[in-house]
Amino acid sequence: MEHICSFGASRYQIGDLQLFRDSDDAAVAALLAACPIVRLLPGQVMTDTHRARLYIVLRGALTVAADTSTGMADGTLSKVLPGESVGEQSVLDEESNLSAIAALEETELLVIDGKLVWQLIDASNALARNLLRLLSFRIRAANAQLRRRQKVGEFYRQLSMVDGLTGLYNRAWLNDLLPAMAATAHGANTPLSLIMIDLDHFKRFNDSHGHVAGDQALRTAAQVLSAALRPTDCAVRYGGEEMMVILPDTNTKMALLVAERLCERMQQAVVFADMRSPLPHVTASFGVASLAPGQDEHALIAAADAALYRAKDGGRNRAAL
Secondary structure, eight states, X not given: OEEEEEGGGSSOOGGGSGGGTTSOHHHHHHHHTTOEEEEEOTTOBOOOOSSOEEEEEEESOEEEEOOOTTSOOOOOEEEEOTTOEEOHHHHHHTSOOOSOEEESSSEEEEEEEHHHHHHHHHHOHHHHHHHHHHHHHHHHHHHHHHHHHHHHHHHHHHHHTBOTTTXXXXXXXXXXXXXXXXXXXXXXXXXXXXXXXXXXXXXXXXXXXXXXXXXXXXXXXXXXXXXXXXXXXXXXXXXXXXXXXXXXXXXXXXXXXXXXXXXXXXXXXXXXXXXXXXXXXXXXXXXXXEOOTTOOHHHHXXXXXXXXXXXXXXXXXXXXX
């Protein structure tokens, strides 16, 4: 960092600087006369940030990393162009500037000590207005960026809750949501039913047709479930060839009817696009259970799983309670 001259001896005009727009140039100039101008070479980092100071770019450009004081910097960078400034927050807080400041190209900076900034604010209402306007803009920009990050975070959170092969919810989603659904059903005294589903003889299907065809069979089964359910119902890939359907506000009798309908549609589903007839060997067994008083989500799953084994013992390709 090279000290070139003081602002009073420079060729730059006060009116070119955003913070001093519409201010009394003579009064401001008198206060800024002794402020140093420093030069940074391309890539050079501003190291003299241990005090509360304001830096105004006169020529060139800076890159400024997010404040690292919390230890949570995420690599976000902002660009500061001629006439713009950095360090306002450190002056207001009377703390060291903890942002990482570096020159993108050869850059000249006007350096204003924090105490002098307060004198300038006292001397110029315009500076106070410009500073408030600038901070307001940065708050809005920061809030907008936070909202974008929250949306991206929610997108990835939702993505992590979906099975990549079938598009159904996965076990992570189930573990997160089913306890709350059970608690809601108990609290509102409303029914909650669950259907456990297992594709019949899926290993045999894989051995006969290959794992690529097996994956397609799983996707087809998932599509059958998704197409037949209400918007309030949920379909989950429980693991392997096991799937699950959660039916809020649905009693045992209605859940059994849903399972029987799904069973019929499953055996009619066409797995291979080049085949002209249904594939009766792609079937599934369905176990139905409803939430009992005092029962938690684990017991509900166990009850549906027991019903699933009864469907298998009964010959498969059927629904059982």
